[in-house]
Amino acid sequence: xxxxxxxxxLKSGAIVWIAPKGEAFxxxxxxxxxxxxxxxxxxxxxxxxxxxxxxxxDYHETVVEEFLAAVGRKKIGEKASIETVLAELTxxxxxxxxxxxxxxxxxxxxxxxxxxLAVGNDSEITEYTIxxxxxxxxASNNALAFRVGLHICTLKLxxxxxxxxxxxxxxxxxxxxxxxxxxxxxxxxxxxxxxxxPATS
Numbered sequence: 001x002x003x004x005x006x007x008x009x010l011k012s013g014a015i016v017w018i019a020p021k022g023e024a025f026x027x028x029x030x031x032x033x034x035x036x037x038x039x040x041x042x043x044x045x046x047x048x049x050x051x052x053x054x055x056x057x058d059y060h061e062t063v064v065e066e067f068l069a070a071v072g073r074k075k076i077g078e079k080a081s082i083e084t085v086l087a088e089l090t091x092x093x094x095x096x097x098x099x100x101x102x103x104x105x106x107x108x109x110x111x112x113x114x115x116x117l118a119v120g121n122d123s124e125i126t127e128y129t130i131x132x133x134x135x136x137x138x139a140s141n142n143a144l145a146f147r148v149g150l151h152i153c154t155l156k157l158x159x160x161x162x163x164x165x166x167x168x169x170x171x172x173x174x175x176x177x178x179x180x181x182x183x184x185x186x187x188x189x190x191x192x193x194x195x196x197x198p199a200t201s
Contacts (some may be wrong), residue, residue: 007138007139008136009136010146012046012136014084015043015133016044016047017037017131018044018128018131019040019041019128020040020128021129022129023041024039024096025147025149028147028195033133033195034135036133037131048084048085049085053080053083053148054081056078062156066139071191072084073124078124078189079178079189080179081146081179082177085159085175088173089172091116093175096155096175097155097175099119099126099155100118101118102115102117102120114193126155128152128153128154129150129151130149130153130155131147131150132147132149133146142197142198144196144198147191147194148191149186149191150179150189151182151185151189151191153177156175156176157173160174161174
């Protein structure tokens with residue numbers, strides 16, 4: 001709240017990062033905007049559609065006969081997700097959405113280089129930590145990171161892989177990350193970090 005500032009308006013693309021479950025989000029004081037997140041974070045490649053974060057909650061309303069409106073309201077459930085469509089059709093990105101296993105074979109004499117993705121008949125789902133970063137600029141043109149993530153999530157394909165010669169579009173990998181409660185951190189779902197100013201020298 002306070003005095004409006006154009007510098008608070010964020011118009012940015014987003015870079016998606018993924019890591020094994022439990023990876024710490026980057027420290028804003030040491031990992032600048034636009035810089036590799038380091039650690040076990042891996043950049044997820046080009047995105048075909050915008051990156052979207054959604055938070056939803058279910059509510060219980062306390063209603064009494066004496067009033068038309070509810071007299072109380074509490075959350076009784078919540079969900080969070082991050083969604084996009086990946087532009088690159090690779091076995092690794094399909095693996096995220098199917099929880100399959102990729103086996104890569106290098107090219108050799110009489111052998112093409114290939115990847116095989118084995119999918120199916122496994123009830124267990126891999127858990128990840130995922131995040132993305134947008135960048136805004138202050139009045140002095142300093143790049144300031146805006147980072148959003150899910151502490152723990154599972155991934156799935158969230159749509160069809162479409163193949164057509166006539167369509168004016170191309171095949172993307174629709175990926176949805178759905179949060180799980182972080183039991184090691186009070187059940188938190190979402191990480192949000194907004195850098196407001198660069199460090200002073």
